[in-house]
Amino acid sequence: MGLSGLGKAAKVNFSRRSVRSVWTPVWGKRASVPDRYNELTLDMKVFKIIARAYNDGVAFRYEFPKEKAINDLTQFNFKGNYTAWYYNGERANIGPEKLADCDGTRLPVMTVKADDSSYLAVHEADLSWGEPLVLRSRKNETLFTIASKPSSSWKVIMYGTRPGDLVDSHLLELLNPEPSKDLDFSWVKPGVAVWDWRIAGAQIDSFKYDMSLPSWKRMVDFAAANNMRYLALDADWYGPEFGKDSDPLKGGKVAQVHEIISYGKTRNVGIWLYLNDVGGRRFPIEQTLKQYGDWGAAGIKYGFMSGSPAEKNVRTRMITELCAKNRLLCDFHDGPVHPYGQMRTFPNAVTREYCQAQLDGATVLEPKTFVTSVFVNMLAGPLDMNNGLADLSQKGRTHAPAYATNTTLVAEAARTLITFSGVTVIPDIPEHYQKHPEILRFISAQKMPWLESRTIKGEIGEYIVMARQASDRTWLIGAATNEFSRELAIPLFFLKKGRYEAVIIQDGEDADYRMPTESYKVSKRLVGKDDTLLVKLAPGGGACIMIKQF
Incomplete structure (x- = not known):
């Protein structure tokens, strides 16, 4: 790795330090995180190079004034022609691809399999200014350079x-x-969070759901009854989302929004508000976000941000900080800047659509895409993927996609747990969840913040088994597979000593991602830390397990 334009280096001073501490996040994958590294700083007067070594990777950054930024000639030179996967916007990831087959630019996260016991990931952290990382390689080479303009970020190899x-x-x-x-x-x-976008058009008996107050109240009541913290209101509540005259403080259904926020407070359910970039720019963003905070909204979902990647990063950071000052959570959609660990600095940055979201785009999410994204996109940070349908047919929906769901009912529920996010947005109506009480119980049991998370096993593009411990100490396990059925042995080594009851939800015999059959079976057994659970996953299917101690 190196930098151009250094000139003749003056005397190099260096210093070392070691840090041994613990980070206690407001929320995250676990309740406490060891923060241990050795650091070396090389002071070359014109700039500094700071490098850190952790047990699970290395990181380095070049420190210089922004106005003196110079070209970054960092190189990632891989020893072999390994296999890699890359972020690809709101589409299926690129990969598996041999390093030497890349001919052009690639977007991180770049996840690399060197062999069966060596995995790497290239990304960046703490991008306070500059252009988000872009990588470049030429065909028949295994050397990657940086195609993006200089930035302040740490370059990271996990x-x-x-x-x-x-x-x-x-x-x-x-x-x-x-x-x-x-x-x-x-x-x-x-x-x-429950969500009003995919409920619109669904009909139960004489009631037809839409994106307005009567439906919102039904969703709030359902959320309150099932340990769900939020209702997310999506586009058009203040007028057409791309309309130049749609006022995010006065337009459309704003009176109904005031009422649902007040109603939500009586049921301990917070209300998220959608804000399009058009409204965010045509009206003073500081005033808009202050008003949302004063109204008592829980957060904002910001859509379709415009600008170059560097400009979007500046605006994203500005909006996140304004939200923090006004006690608003934030979720960025529609081609957002990639996450780079900012949930530590701004814990209100709870999620973003840095993925092909299952129910927010216009293309089908293949099973293999899901079990690739969790090993690529999710390394960057929390994802808003909108998993968790309870009715696979989606008949009558105003915003229903014109394609099959491409999962099983159990896999839908498992994905809500596997996908790490500070707000898990589920897309269906109350009555469909109530048809499947065990699955509803599994989703309701996801009481955050998590005390612990463990990826038990998995292979990129094939399957994953994730265990998370809820705030009430219940252990939840979600498993998901690609287009192939498989049997998995799940060891329970993470349990403490004692006896537990495990509720196991598996795909039914006729479950298959190619058919909208809502087939599953439920069993119970007593388990301990030395036991192993065997589950069978249908093609495109999954498994959900709840474990409580006696």
């Missing part, structure tokens, strides 16, 4: 002996600064 080690890493967050002492984040509460 390492693990299995792909799950990368998923469980906190390296990106730890490379970001802690929150400002001027900001209080005790109000940040992660949780499950």
Whole structure:
């Protein structure tokens, strides 16, 4: 790695330090995180090189004034022609691709399999200014350079002996600064959210759901009854979302929004508000976000941000900080800047659509795409993927996609747990969840913040088994597979000593992602830390397990 334009270096001073501490996040994959590294700083007068070595990777950054930024000639030179996967916007990831087959630019996260016991991931952390990372390689080479303009970020190489080690890493967050002492984040509460976008048009008996107050109240009542913290209101509530005259403070159904926020407070359910970039720019964003905070909204979902990647990063950071000052959570959609660990500095940055979301785009999410994204996109940070349908046919929906769901009912529920997010947005109506009480119970049991998370096993593009411990100490396990059925042995080594009851939800015999059959079976058994559970996953299917101690 290196930089151009250095000139003759003056005397190099260096210093070393070791850090051994613990980070206690407001919320995250676990309740406490070891923060341990050795650091070397080389001071070359014109700039500094700072390098850190962690147990699960290395990171380095070049420190210089923004106005003196120079070209970055960092190189990632891989020893062999390994296999890689890459982020690809709101589409299926690129990969598996041999390194030497790349001929052009690629977007991180770049996840690399060197061999069966060596996995790497290349990304960046703490991008305070500059252009988000872009990588470049030429065909028949295994050397990657940086195609993006200079930035302040840490360049990061994560390492693990299995792909799950990368998923469980906190390296990106730890490379970001802690929150400002001027900001209080005790109000940040992660949780499950119901959503009004995909409910519109669904009909139950004489009631037809739409995106207005009567439906919102039904959704709030359902959320309150099932341990769900939020209702997310999507586009058009203040007028056509791309309309130049749609006023995000006065337009459309704003009176109904005031009423649902008040009603939600009586049921302990917070209300998220959608804000399109058009309204965010044509009306003063500071005033808009202050008003949303004063109204008592829980957060904003910001859509279709315009600008270059560097400009979008500046605006994303500005909006996130304004939201923090106004006690608003935030979720960025529609081609957002990639996450880079900022949830440590701003815990209100709870999720973003840095993926092919299952129910927010116009293309089908293939099973293999899901079990690739969790080993690529999810390494960067929390994802808003909108999993968790309870009715696979989606008949009568105003915004229903014109394609099959491409999962099983159990896989839908499992994905809500596997996908790490500070707000797990589920898309269906109450009555469809109530038809499947065991699955509803599994989703309702996802009481965050998580005390612990473990990727038990998995292979990129094939399958994953994730275990998370809820705030009430219940252990939840979700498993998902690609287009192939498989049997999995799930060891329970993470349990403490004692006896537990396990409720196991598996695909039914006729379950298959190619058919909208809502088939599953439920069983119970007593287990302990030395036991192993065997589950069978249908093609495109999954398994859900709840484990409680006696």
